[in-house]
Amino acid sequence: MSFMGFFPFRAADLAIDLGTANTVVYLKGHGIVLGEPSVVTLETINGIRRVRAVGDDAKLMLGKTPDNVETIRPLRHGVIADLEIAEEMLKHFIAKAKANAGVRLRGSPEIVLCVPSGSTVVERRAIRDAATNAGARKVWLIDEPMAAAIGADLPVTRPIGSMVVDIGGGSTEVGVLSVGGLAVTLSLRVGGDQMDDAIAAHVRRTHNLVIGEATAERIKFDIGAATISGEPRVAKIRGRDVVRGVPTEKQIEQEEIVEALGETVGQIVDGVRNALEMTAPEIAADIIEGGIVMTGGGSLLAGLDTVLSEATGLPVIRADDPLYCVARGAGRALEEMEYRGVLHAV
Numbered sequence: 001m002s003f004m005g006f007f008p009f010r011a012a013d014l015a016i017d018l019g020t021a022n023t024v025v026y027l028k029g030h031g032i033v034l035g036e037p038s039v040v041t042l043e044t045i046n047g048i049r050r051v052r053a054v055g056d057d058a059k060l061m062l063g064k065t066p067d068n069v070e071t072i073r074p075l076r077h078g079v080i081a082d083l084e085i086a087e088e089m090l091k092h093f094i095a096k097a098k099a100n101a102g103v104r105l106r107g108s109p110e111i112v113l114c115v116p117s118g119s120t121v122v123e124r125r126a127i128r129d130a131a132t133n134a135g136a137r138k139v140w141l142i143d144e145p146m147a148a149a150i151g152a153d154l155p156v157t158r159p160i161g162s163m164v165v166d167i168g169g170g171s172t173e174v175g176v177l178s179v180g181g182l183a184v185t186l187s188l189r190v191g192g193d194q195m196d197d198a199i200a201a202h203v204r205r206t207h208n209l210v211i212g213e214a215t216a217e218r219i220k221f222d223i224g225a226a227t228i229s230g231e232p233r234v235a236k237i238r239g240r241d242v243v244r245g246v247p248t249e250k251q252i253e254q255e256e257i258v259e260a261l262g263e264t265v266g267q268i269v270d271g272v273r274n275a276l277e278m279t280a281p282e283i284a285a286d287i288i289e290g291g292i293v294m295t296g297g298g299s300l301l302a303g304l305d306t307v308l309s310e311a312t313g314l315p316v317i318r319a320d321d322p323l324y325c326v327a328r329g330a331g332r333a334l335e336e337m338e339y340r341g342v343l344h345a346v
């Protein structure tokens with residue numbers, strides 16, 4: 001008999017990072033049990049709209065769906081843009097997370113949700129309502145930079161200052177932490193999505209080729225960089241020729257991509273510099289020692305650590321598993337008494 005058998009009604013307490021690009025779920029006592037794109041595909045048949053696919057399955061359909069099928073990303077810049085669809089997606093992911101964990105957990109759970117530090121009261125209520133409707137008994141919120149810092153093992157509850165830069169799909173958040181609180185926060189509405197858009201715009205302008213967002217993201221994974229180190233690389237791109245209207249394959253140089261991403265990278269660098277200017281000197285002294293810690297999928301862009309380090313004169317470290325840092329930190333806040341103070345009731 002499993003240990004769980006003694007507690008047949010124990011609820012599945014969860015921490016969820018509902019991100020613009022990806023949703024990550026942490027199950028109390030288990031760790032990360034799900035990480036999938038925040039994408040929903042809807043199908044309309046005889047005037048009735050229903051969910052066709054969610055997450056990984058839905059992302060595969062991006063840009064490839066017929067007229068009666070639409071692919072939706074219910075979050076924009078880290079906050080809910082389409083409440084109804086976000087709720088459907090949340091329900092689906094909660095059920096799947098429990099199935100993935102392979103345990104039978106019943107009852108209504110406590111759920112910790114991660115929110116951008118700059119989100120408004122209205123936005124916080126929207127996410128609370130989505131979680132309540134998805135079956136939560138109690139909803140807690142945690143600021144994303146705080147969750148990211150806990151997930152990256154920074155000493156957030158001690159009198160040691162640290163800086164985290166979480167670069168997501170739709171937003172970048174800079175947080176300066178000390179003694180269990182956020183001393184400085186700065187939110188930018190830029191991230192990986194804007195990098196993909198910049199690549200697509202460049203390819204269209206200079207190669208006369210129309211590509212979709214999935215292709216632009218693939219180019220970013222392949223040869224995307226904030227600066228070139230080593231031999232410059234090339235990638236093959238397939239799209240529709242603007243002039244001739246036919247599918248075409250062309251070659252693209254890494255230097256072109258570095259240039260296309262320059263504006264977004266520059267905005268991130270400026271944001272970090274501004275946050276440093278707002279930081280109290282004693283805390284800044286600690287950051288010189290500990291460096292700037294990057295989390296989020298956008299931090300995986302090659303050379304971003306180098307560029308940020310050169311621009312600030314500080315050491316820059318990429319956290320382990322950057323895509324899971326926020327959810328892992330929120331999960332720890334749920335499990336460990338030391339961090340309980342960073343959770344907010346709504």
Ligand SMILES: Nc1ncnc2c1ncn2[C@@H]1O[C@H](COP(=O)(O)OP(=O)(O)OP(=O)(O)O)[C@@H](O)[C@H]1O
Pocket residue numbers: 018019020021022023077078079167168169170171172191192193217220221224295296297298299300301302322323
């Ligand atoms: N190897 C990589 N190189 C560059 N970018 C990457 C890499 N891997 C993932 N990304 C980008 O990271 C972004 C997703 O990161 P993440 O999952 O942290 O965002 P999110 O939490 O969903 O968004 P947000 O925090 O803005 O709500 C996407 O734009 C994705 O293209």
Ligand SMILES: [Mg+2]
Pocket residue numbers: 017019020144166167168169296326
């Ligand atoms: Mg995020």
